[in-house]
Amino acid sequence: MAPNPLAPAWLALPSDANALAPGLWPATTRRTALGELEIGGVAVSALVAEFGTPLYVIDEADARSRAETLRHVFETEFARIGAEVHVYYAGKSFLSIEIVQWMLDAGLNIDVCTTGELAVALAAGAEPSRLGYHGNNKSLAEIDEAARVRIGSIVIDSEIEIARVAAAAARHGVTLNVRLRVNSGVHASTHEFLATSHEDQKFGVVLDDAARLVALIRAEPSLRFIGLHCHIGSQIFGADGFAESASRLLRVHAALLEGGPVPELNLGGGFGIAYTSVDTPTPIGELAVALADIVAAECAQLDIPVPVIAFEPGRVIIGPAGATLYEVGTTKPVDVSGNTRLYVSVDGGMSDNIRPALYGADYTVRLANRVSAADPVLVRLAGKHCESGDIVVNADYLPGDVTPGDLVAIPATGAYCWSLANNYNYLGRPPVVAVLGGNARTLVRGETIADLLARDAGPRMTRTSTLDSVSTSSTSELGAVMTGSGPTSPTSPTSDNDEGTIR
Template structure:
């Protein structure tokens, strides 16, 4: 879970201020008070592309991808190993994103045939792709094998035979990992180690040796090692360390039969959505994980394996900002005073995380600076749902009003990828900004696009903008 809506943040001294840990690196206000991201001011972006608008700072994505790779490389080298870092595409995937992260030295993790298609269309090296999923279809498995995907993650016992058969038909030896549940659940500041796992992903750690042996029985499969994912929005190394200790104990049993070259510890590294969030620097987390792996390997008398990680949100999340135009402002009395409902031209169709997870976000005026005192606000969407909230609780200048442009920070991950057409609202475009330039990397939808999929409309009816 990310920051949640359980608490109202304290009123800021300056509701115009941009916390550097929340906003994209280099984001600032210009002389006129407008928000500037990637060298482009928000008003110019809204005028050119409209709102709602996803904005992604390309330089931030590239810098964070390189930083994560360097952090894990350095930590692994220190314990006599190597690290492979995959970008977890489910956070946000487009051909541009794939190119940015692969040029920074990362592989890409996909989990559906559609995500695989995007990665391949971007020119990603198939051997640097990992394919996840708890219910990969036979067709998806065959496509991945035929494409030469570097690793298929086996998520259940039944997949062993499916992947082996697909590889045999293709005349290939397919490299695979076995996803296991370590019994460690990590989230934000704390983790819980439990005896059982009741979830749809992976197999019990107690069956890893048995299923590893099953994998090795197939000539068409090469067993790389274990894979585990312990949670999301994790702020330190403690949960990873506990999980690594459990995994290494089983890894050692498998390694005594035949070498197990790799251990994949997944992702879930957290970011700051609000000033209350305090994720540790990734270098400190990488070092903490490496120390735990080295200690566990020494205790069990095995070589330190090659390590693999799958950050997604932590690469792209902080680079994203969503721009909205205010439509109405409605003061509503509360037990403690007043809250202003600021309704914008987007909502749960472009950011469902608040409704789905209770996620907390930060909002600021983007089109101007204001000297008005801070007012408690709730940023609401335009959808016909009482739960259509984008920002549950934050502060904006008291004079926020219709026509103002507002920006919500840290929306690079799981906003576009979870977007929908609820209430027949077209999905917004995604614009990349860098060095004062802006370009569309994902085209927005129009109402004509929505109507074009409606089989009850005859193209000859002449719907404006609908392909004939």
Template sequence: MHSADSPPAPGWLSVPDDANDLVEAVWPQSAERDASGELRIGGVGVGELARTYGTPLQVIDENEVRRRASVLRAAFDRAATAHGTSARVYYAGKALLTTSIVRWVLDEGLNVDVCTGGELEVALAGGADAGRLGFHGNNKSVAELERAVQVGVGTIIIDSVIEIERLAAIVSRTGASQRVMLRVNSGVHAETHDFLATAHEDQKFGFPLDHAAAAVTRIREVDGLVFTGLHCHIGSQIFGVAGFRESASRVLDLHQQLLEGGEIPQLNLGGGFGIAYTRVDDPTPIADLAEAIVSTVAEGCAARGIPLPDLSFEPGRAIVGNAGVTLYEIGTTKDVTLDSAVRRYVSVDGGMSDNARPALYGAQYSARLASRTGTGEPVLVRVVGKHCESGDIVVDHEYLPADVTPGDLLAVAATGAYCAPLSSNYNHVPRPPIVAVADGVSRVIVRGESIADLLARDAGISQ
């Protein structure tokens, strides 16, 4: 509903018929309202969660994570088998990594990729066989590389010439054998529906295609380094397959050239598959992605007369993003006059310290009144945090019932990926706990912080 008293919504956001509805693609499958109108996730009511653990609170639906991991693995298994090869799927540790989540995705047949020594240790503490880990990163320290080789990480993805020499020194000194891939830039960069193809990408990761052959030659010269293939990643939150097809074609040209120097058993085409954050987002079905990408590689190999390698994929946020919901308590509401229009600000007890993505990237999210069903007509609101920043926005544009009021619980959907990992103590706000829900039971998987925890780090306080 638009009037002189309400600011125009952005073009992509329309007035919902019901400002209490839960868009299926955005929320976990288990999200539902009970007879009283309270939101339940994984069979647990949000009121119980808030009373037990406080707010803000990040809630992760365990069964949703497991379901999405299983769907992804099965889709790529089917596509690869149909073309006579195999596929591995790697869970993106940077999206959200806890020892519990490591166990969930391993149970569902996935591997795990990590990009720092800290992520490596969390994966190992979660029970991961080091052979099922891939180690990324553009600036792996000598200590991190030594640890990775020591524990037997399955694949180290090399990102620079310096890293080749660091690994050469480590395997020479230890006598170890280490499998490695080389990250390359295909010149294709994709975000959501669009992709850009250039000669080179101006970014910190990987080797340009025309520099990769020399790097592989050097790797193959080192006793103890086993070159297994190329790795390429074209972006994140990607809808469609056009970017993957173009990138695969370019990488296969290099793959064919490198076969002259020896076998190359693997090819990792990355991932970064998109998810729905709002009702207008329309992610490409995983089965369609898997078949299209694998078919492209198979056809490209056949056209070049080369063997089809084993394939690996890194779907990114697609596994955990929609499994996460953040609960807040509303503290204040305020109508702000903008010329002839009014914008309603809804302030919650968290903000950019638990979700920095709107401030960093302009990310859009969806929110719903959670503790009850609202009865007022939809009003356009901006959900903001409690931090001393005008850019502290949690949900930039959303429709909520007009009777939203202080004390209500608000749920923000699709916060499972990149929210907790990017969290901070800005304004000395403690980071919230992460709670898993499944089959009517909740449990803490990452403890929240207290003010006492923050003060304990301050060395200036007298003991």
């Protein structure tokens, strides 16, 4: 059987369209004897029966292990060169109360960017001293709240923020640790929107301005300058970009030492992961060795002490630990110049994974509820939204008998899927569940239609739907309502109120 000419050049025709490519899936993912996917010891059919689809699934053991391993590897390699390491989990990748607790348990600090993320971290029991605060446009209220709780550190992203942060710190009688975000000029090998250290973009200041701005920071009695911060981008493979950025930063770091202490250097995050079988991310161990070596060599050449080194990984920890489940609604073969692409539409899309639309991100898809001996066919996994660009998986092969009602799974969706989720077409954001040792529990509940309507300030004329209390993302629950069966049906009220009564 020949590959479909419509397939991208990188996509190989699989010998088995049921096989799970190593390195893409949460660590506990396997197929049962019946061919069904199981994550964390829980079959996907059981997950869907309880929580519906779309559904984000996080392998708790995998996420915890990745966090602990990364911290240990970096601490070990930098101890080899006589340096201490602080690892911050990048909360923007995915944040919930339990996720914060997992990261704290693993010995990581937490990086937040808004008052909302700060509130989640504090609700999880994080000590403010273990939090770092980012953002290119932190409001006065956000800065004030960070100072009020005595945040561990805050990143100065522009000159105007120096006076703002200093005033908030003085108002609350604290001395705040601050970093200055700079752009090293290193362009990460990634999508333009993910590259964050070239000069013409919204984050940070150019390196040439660092000395002047650090002098302004040092002149503020309520601020303590602790070091430079740089983030060169996201989804980066290889260590070369990080090494070059570190080299440039350390030269400025050395010059700043002449004016006072600079105890730390924050090299950011952005370590890449595999989304498809052809992705070859650099193993974390190799990155740690390479970065420790370059820091040691540069400090020796500059004849300066090795500072405390900080990192801010997110995707590499939580991304591979997650998968998303969907139910197939329709299939549609489309002829393109004599070749056929099968469009497989699912009950989610750009509201729960907008990365393909934003960045042209590629993903992998597999049948989740069964295996099949049917020949593989080229598919495009489409969402249900009113956008032609609502594509979840641009190109992959599935067994040719994929059919409505099948479950499909997308690996590597733990990062930047729920956190970027939206309510386009008035779909509720799906629930997030953790699986561990054969059990599943909710991390973040899915939104219901009632949740969406609760934010609408318009006057209510009538109540016309039984669906107000049903998750807008739950096919199984909606099916029960529409067929008049199950606990959510009109004839089986779940409470003594009449919120779901048809009128």
